[in-house]
Amino acid sequence: MSSILTNNSAMVALQTLKSVNSNLQQTQSEISTGKAVASAKDNSAVWAISKVMESDVKGFKGIQESLSLGESTVAVARNASETVTDLLTDIKGKIVAAQEENVDREKIQTDINALRDQIGAVVGAAQFNGLNLVQGTDEVNILSSLDRTGSGNVSASNIRVDRQDLTSTSGVNGVGTGNDLSAQIVDAAGGTTTFAGSNLVNTGNSAVISFDSTNGFDTGDTVSITVGNQTVSWTAGADDQSGDVGRDALLGSLQALDLEGVTFTSAAGAAEGDIVVTSTRSFESLDLSVALGGANAGDGDAYFSAINGDAQVGTAVEEATIDQRAEEVFFTTAAAPSEGNSYQASIAGTAYFYTAGAGETMEDVARGLKTAIDAAGIEGVTTQVAINDSTGEVSLKVDNSSATTLAFATAAADGGEASGGLFGLDAIDVTSNEGADSALDNIETLIQNSIDAAASFGSAQGRIETQSTFIGSLVDSLKSGIGTLVDADMEEASARLQALQVQQQLATQSLSIANQAPQNILSLFR
Structure with missing residues (x-):
């Protein structure tokens, strides 16, 4: 049945043309934007995922900048530590030369003073954008990653870089404030009895x-x-x-x-x-x-x-x-010193102290106390640090070869401010036999401290470089993943465009034919 009121063929042809035009418009959009999902209406789920990943890419690019800044800062500190190590090694050479009595120790001391001043200049200048990692004890956190959980929660990860204090400051004595830690200094190897004090005598x-x-x-x-x-x-x-x-x-x-x-x-x-x-x-x-x-x-x-x-x-x-003539005190193996723990040795009523920094050991404490006592230049008093090879217990030995009996006591408490890693450097004096002897032992501790600092910074720099490389690869992977989700297949889009253009022409002709059908009815009235 033909009707001049309802042209079903034209409606079908029109719907087909509309569908073809819609597909053609979408294909042309893919070709012009390069994206199969350009907006949320194209595919809301995929679009949402891609936008989250794009925000992560932006974040990781910022992290790359943070890592670059951190790497440069740590590199400066590492170079400074290595330079300080070289200068301390030069000082050791001067100290070794001073062991011979038939030398001009005054001139050697002048050279040592110059090298010591140079170390201070290096430590003071070792900053990048105002941040100096070879001064102070506070740790520095470098932003290294953004961690996203399956529930969508995001947290920041950091690479911790410990400062390595290479100053020669004596710190602040914590004895008399905070908790009493005297029980950490005992009177016998493996013992638990707190050292009660004694006299240093030369009688043997x-x-x-x-x-x-x-x-x-x-x-x-x-x-x-x-x-x-x-x-x-x-x-x-x-x-x-x-x-x-x-x-x-x-x-x-x-x-x-x-x-x-x-x-x-x-x-x-x-x-x-x-x-x-x-x-x-x-x-x-x-x-x-x-x-x-x-x-x-x-x-x-x-x-x-x-x-x-x-x-x-x-x-x-x-x-x-x-027994040896020296008085020996032992440091407990049951506890490790915390930052700010201050340990004191009193000789003839004068207190000499060392305050531990972050991550230090009882060996560091014993060597610090040794350095403090040696720096005082007490007549007849010499010191030595001993370590038990089997238990790892550390002890400090103090001897008195003078004719004067000296009272000896110890104490310990928290609440101090850490001594510098090169504590005792300012007190090196090779102009006397006793000073030259103690300097030779103490310089080894200072060199080891600077070596440890350089090694720590080197390890941190290597980790930062590795993380930076990984973040670069991760950003590339995320970009590739986003492209897989939203990018258009241009070969497919090109082929589909040509097909849709043919379909559009055919749909247009079909609509034209369908629109002409009612005119055929006029011939019936002629």
Whole structure:
């Protein structure tokens, strides 16, 4: 049935033309913008994802700039640390030269002062955009990433760079404020008893080798005395039955050893048969043993009876140890120092202190206290730091070789301000024998501190470089992912455009034909 009121063919043709034109418009938009999803109406879900990822790309580009700035700042600090290490090594060479007495130590000290001033100039100038990582102790955070969770929450990640203080400041003593930490300084290796104080004296420590005055020697009896890995022996002959003969022979042989810091004497008075072994060695204990042989070797009442009153019973060897002259304090292994913990050693009523910085160990504390005491130049006072190889426990030894007895005490508390990593550098003085000796030991600590600082900065710089490279690759990957989501396939769009143009022409002709159909009805009325 034909109708002049309703042209179904024209409506179908019109709808087809509209659909073709819509598709053609979309294809032309893809070609002109290069995007398959140019706005939210194209594909709201994909468009939303792409916009989130584009915001992340913007953020990561900002992070790349932050990493570049941080890398430059750390590079300056690393270069400064390496330069300081080289200058400290030069100072060590001067200190080594000063160990020889036949040199002009005043001129060497002048060179050391110049190198020390140069170190101060390097440390002061090692800043980038006002940030100096070789001064102070506060950590610096460099923005390194934006972490997005599946729920859409975003958090920032940072690379922490620890400042490495290479100044020579003494810090602020925290003793007397905050918590009492005195229990961290103990009086014996592995002990828990807080060090209670003592006196530093030069008299040394002794051990007494006692002989039984009621017994003599039999022919062939032998006595061997070992002191500090040196051994003397005596064998009784037929005419050597008196105990004094053996004692005198052994005493003479011991004195002939001429051991440094060790003397051998005969006890006076009622115990004149005894041999007294006295050691004034500062930082070294002395092992002592007596071995017996012959007829009386196993007798409890033999001619040799005891060392320090420890009687020989049923054994042919008796041993003892003469303690070092120096006073030794130990730092507990049960705790580590925190930043601001201040440790103090008082000698003759004057306090010398070291305040720990962030991440330091008890070894750092012991060496810091050693440096503080050495810097004072107390007559006759020398120091040494010891580390137990098996337990890692650290101790500080303080010796006094002067004729004056000095009171020695310790204390510790928190609330201080950290000493600089080159604490003690200003006090290096090689113009005296004592100063040259202490400087040689302390310069090693300073060099190690600067090496540790350079290594720390080098590690941080390497991590920043790696992160920067990763962020660059990540940005590229995100861009590629966004392109996969929203970019148009230009080959497909081009082919589709040509097809749609043909369809548009056909749809236009179809509509034209459909519009002509009612005119055919007019012929029926002619």
